[in-house]
Amino acid sequence: xxxxxxxxxxxxxxxxxxxxxxxxxxxxxxxxxxxxxxxxxxxxxxxxxxxxxxxxxxxxxxxxxxxxxxxxxxxxxxxxxxxxxxxxxxxxxxxxxxxxxxxxxxxxxxxxxxxxxxxxxxxxxxxxxxxxxxxxxxxxxxxxxxxxxxxxxxxxxxxxxxxxxxxxxxxxxxxxxxxxxxxxxxxxxxxxxxxxxxxxxxxxxxxxxxxxxxxxxxxxxxxxxxxxxxxxxxxxxxxxxxxxxxxxxxxxxxxxxxxxxxxxxxxxxxxxxxxxxxxxxxxxxxxxxxxxxxxxxxxxxxxxxxxxxxxxxxx
Amino acid sequence: xxxxxxxxxxxxxxxxxxxxxxxxxxxxxxxxxxxxxxxxxxxxxxxxxxxxxxxxxxxxxxxxxxxxxxxxxxxxxxxxxxxxxxxxxxxxxxxxxxxxxxxxxxxxxxxxxxxxxxxxxxxxxxxxxxxxxxxxxxxxxxxxxxxxxxxxxxxxxxxxxxxxxxxxxxxxxxxxxxxxxxxxxxxxxxxxxxxxxxxxxxxxxxxxxxxxxxxxxxxxxxxxxxxxxxxxxxxxxxxxxxxxxxxxxxxxxxxxxxxxxxxxxxxxxxxxxxxxxxxxxxxxxxxxxxxxxxxxxxxxxxxxxxxxxxxxxxxxxxxxxxxxxxxxxxxxxxxxxxxxxxxxxxxxxxxxxxxxxxxxxxxxxxxxxxxxxxxxxxxxxxxxxxxxxxxxxxxxxxxxxxxxxxxxxxxxxxxxxxxxxxxxxxxxxxxxxxxxxxxxxxxxxxxxxxxxxxxxxxxxxxxxxxxxxxxxxxxxxxxxxxxxxxxxxxxxxxxxxxxxxxxxx
Numbered sequence: 018x019x020x021x022x023x024x025x026x027x028x029x030x031x032x033x034x035x036x037x038x039x040x041x042x043x044x045x046x047x048x049x050x051x052x053x054x055x056x057x058x059x060x061x062x063x064x065x066x067x068x069x070x071x072x073x074x075x076x077x078x079x080x081x082x083x084x085x086x087x088x089x090x091x092x093x094x095x096x097x098x099x100x101x102x103x104x105x106x107x108x109x110x111x112x113x114x115x116x117x118x119x120x121x122x123x124x125x126x127x128x129x130x131x132x133x134x135x136x137x138x139x140x141x142x143x144x145x146x147x148x149x150x151x152x153x154x155x156x157x158x159x160x161x162x163x164x165x166x167x168x169x170x171x172x173x174x175x176x177x178x179x180x181x182x183x184x185x186x187x188x189x190x191x192x193x194x195x196x197x198x199x200x201x202x203x204x205x206x207x208x209x210x211x212x213x214x215x216x217x218x219x220x221x222x223x224x225x226x227x228x229x230x231x232x233x234x235x236x237x238x239x240x241x242x243x244x245x246x247x248x249x250x251x252x253x254x255x256x257x258x259x260x261x262x263x264x265x266x267x268x269x270x271x272x273x274x275x276x277x278x279x280x281x282x283x284x285x286x287x288x289x290x291x292x293x294x295x296x297x298x299x300x301x302x303x304x305x306x307x308x309x310x311x312x313x314x315x316x317x318x319x320x321x322x323x324x325x326x327x328x329x330x331x332x
Numbered sequence: 333x334x335x336x337x338x339x340x341x342x343x344x345x346x347x348x349x350x351x352x353x354x355x356x357x358x359x360x361x362x363x364x365x366x367x368x369x370x371x372x373x374x375x376x377x378x379x380x381x382x383x384x385x386x387x388x389x390x391x392x393x394x395x396x397x398x399x400x401x402x403x404x405x406x407x408x409x410x411x412x413x414x415x416x417x418x419x420x421x422x423x424x425x426x427x428x429x430x431x432x433x434x435x436x437x438x439x440x441x442x443x444x445x446x447x448x449x450x451x452x453x454x455x456x457x458x459x460x461x462x463x464x465x466x467x468x469x470x471x472x473x474x475x476x477x478x479x480x481x482x483x484x485x486x487x488x489x490x491x492x493x494x495x496x497x498x499x500x501x502x503x504x505x506x507x508x509x510x511x512x513x514x515x516x517x518x519x520x521x522x523x524x525x526x527x528x529x530x531x532x533x534x535x536x537x538x539x540x541x542x543x544x545x546x547x548x549x550x551x552x553x554x555x556x557x558x559x560x561x562x563x564x565x566x567x568x569x570x571x572x573x574x575x576x577x578x579x580x581x582x583x584x585x586x587x588x589x590x591x592x593x594x595x596x597x598x599x600x601x602x603x604x605x606x607x608x609x610x611x612x613x614x615x616x617x618x619x620x621x622x623x624x625x626x627x628x629x630x631x632x633x634x635x636x637x638x639x640x641x642x643x644x645x646x647x648x649x650x651x652x653x654x655x656x657x658x659x660x661x662x663x664x665x666x667x668x669x670x671x672x673x674x675x676x677x678x679x680x681x682x683x684x685x686x687x688x689x690x691x692x693x694x695x696x697x698x699x700x701x702x703x704x705x706x707x708x709x710x711x712x713x714x715x716x717x718x719x720x721x722x723x724x725x726x727x728x729x730x731x732x733x734x735x736x737x738x739x740x741x742x743x744x745x746x747x748x749x750x751x752x753x754x755x756x757x758x759x760x761x762x763x764x765x766x767x768x769x770x771x772x773x774x775x776x777x778x779x780x781x782x783x784x785x786x787x788x789x790x791x792x793x794x795x796x797x798x799x800x801x802x803x804x805x806x807x808x809x810x811x812x813x814x815x816x817x818x819x820x821x822x823x824x825x826x827x828x829x830x831x832x833x834x835x836x837x
Contacts, residue, residue, distance in 0.1 A: 281537045
């Protein structure tokens with residue numbers, strides 16, 4: 018257990034620093050000069066040089082890289098030369114928004130996926146099972162933003178039941194927060210729910226063909242009872258894996274839904290920063306995402322050992 | 333035993349979710365504040381947020397749009413018809429040699445940090461343009477020779493040569509008045525003499541302003557003013573329909589207008605702007621270094637059809653890079669009527685038949701909208717244009733603007749009175765040979781008002797005759813608002829969005 022954790026921590030650190038090099042290099046490889054963007058049209062060469070000096074983008078790349086990386090362990094991202102704000106503050110604001118949106122959506126998605134996926138597996142030869150499969154297939158094909166736009170057209174603009182977009186922090190006005198988060202969560206959760214339903218279905222189907230389940234049936238347990246007592250725990254491992262991957266992907270992948278619903282999340286911040294070639298902000302947001310992903314993996318890895326004693330024994 | 337473990341896991345997940353919910357207090361986009369404040373507040377939806385609040389160091393129209401008139405003021409201001417009006421200066425005189433302006437300042441003016449506004453601040457602000465600004469706009473103050481403080485309320489500005497453009501520029505961002513003790517953090521905390529102060533700013537989301545108690549002029553109609561920024565036009569109109577915003581300013585999707593036109597609870601204002609949708613041709617490289625090819629393009633394109641197709645007919649056909657609110661405007665639509673036959677003849681004469689060109693289109697709604705029809709009209713006269721998209725602003729600025737690596741492009745030029753910036757500069761990306769207009773422009777700027785207008789008209793006609801650029805149409809300033817909102821500025825004459833008179837019926 019301790020060795021496993023130590024290996025994970027080392028892997029975490031190595032991955033993190035490989036990622037710093039990758040994102041730093043990538044941001045320098047794409048065309049576009051932040052000084053040029055800041056000055057806009059009509060900028061003279063002298064002004065450009067002055068602005069590059071001020072931004073620090075005229076210094077050697079190695080120096081720029083080490084200045085940035087050396088602040089990371091303490092969580093110092095520096096001040097964005099584009100917004101002239103502390104990047105840590107901006108990310109702290111945005112990451113809360115993204116986490117609320119994504120975690121709520123994933124909870125709702127799981128609440129849809131687990132019962133329906135199991136049902137689809139148990140009744141995979143019957144109409145209801147095929148129907149669930151079909152609907153989930155359709156759900157996977159619909160992009161989140163399209164679901165979002167449809168929801169806005171029907172429930173906000175058409176019926177006027179809910180606000181069309183915007184964000185209010187729950188601490189400020191919970192009622193307003195709740196009314197604004199419903200549509201984006203539904204938009205994200207419907208798609209994620211469909212994806213997860215398919216994984217739950219195939220995981221349960223696989224478990225159902227296992228010997229131990231046949232043995233449980235032979236002992237006199239009903240199909241569903243055998244599945245609930247002996248099968249679901251085993252089926253939960255691949256579902257957990259997929260959920261964790263989707264969770265990490267969604268923190269930034271929710272950006273399109275963020276745009277549709279005008280939600281100030283991390284994805285929108287990243288998109289704006291790339292547009293302005295705000296190098297420091299882009300690098301910082303990406304590193305936060307890398308860290309979140311690695312932390313999720315670490316947690317999931319630990320959860321495996323809780324769920325499955327065999328994995329515990331291996332380590 | 334097994335069961336309790338399940339419960340424990342479930343409880344942990346719920347707890348984590350609950351914690352992440354309650355831990356959050358930041359990140360508002362201001363929707364609820366606007367709603368609860370009722371009729372003493374106004375929320376305006378805009379597209380294209382400012383990156384920071386310091387227009388002395390960051391270019392673009394977004395910052396002055398939000399702050400000029402509302403937070404910052406100049407000695408003069410430009411009214412809805414493009415005329416110069418007194419603002420912080422009650423009155424001014426011009427010497428006989430047209431080189432010395434003496435401004436008499438309005439008494440009792442204070443900055444939002446409590447400091448009094450005096451002639452020293454005028455000297456400070458104008459000198460700071462030359463020394464402290466990191467902006468291409470600073471060249472507009474090059475003509476200033478010296479600034480003398482005559483008394484607390486009188487200041488004298490000497491120009492190195494007479495200039496008509498200078499006084500107009502004093503009503504634009506370069507003329508904004510600053511307090512020496514208020515310029516430390518302009519990017520986050522603007523300090524001006526205007527009727528509003530910036531209460532909070534969330535990058536990319538919203539600027540909230542509150543009315544000042546001690547404003548020298550006419551108090552604004554609302555106590556709080558919120559500017560909310562949206563990524564696209566549909567989100568702005570959705571927010572208007574669901575009541576989150578009161579006004580959508582400079583609406584970017586005219587195809588959405590019909591649904592509001594039929595609805596009594598909304599009003600639509602269709603004003604003019606400085607935004608010129610310009611089909612630019614690189615005057616320095618083939619094939620557009622030949623004036624005949626450029627003229628052929630002018631004849632080839634049916635600008636009325638472009639306007640109707642791309643922007644639902646909203647906007648103004650002007651025929652030259654000058655909006656009707658400029659004093660030297662004249663209708664030049666007749667110079668190049670739509671005439672494909674003439675275009676073909678010109679191309680044949682220039683030996684440029686079966687021309688193949690690259691058309692670099694920035695990633696902006698207006699550009700995408702006009703590009704398809706422009707390509708098809710060019711095809712009608714035998715010009716085969718291939719569209720190449722360029723991410724705006726980063727890639728477009730790098731490739732087209734800085735490296736001049738393009739043949740044809742399209743851009744919305746939004747700056748007010750930028751005719752000479754663009755065409756009296758051979759190093760500009762359009763590459764117009766300015767030798768014919770250089771002296772004309774200089775003489776016009778130094779002349780009296782009538783001479784200025786006449787001289788500048790000649791400049792415009794020369795540029796048009798040379799087919800330096802094809803101005804497809806003038807961008808409309810479309811505003812959709814709740815029916816009972818009043819005092820909105822219909823035209824966009826300078827960068828400023830002046831909301832000091834906006835209120836409710």
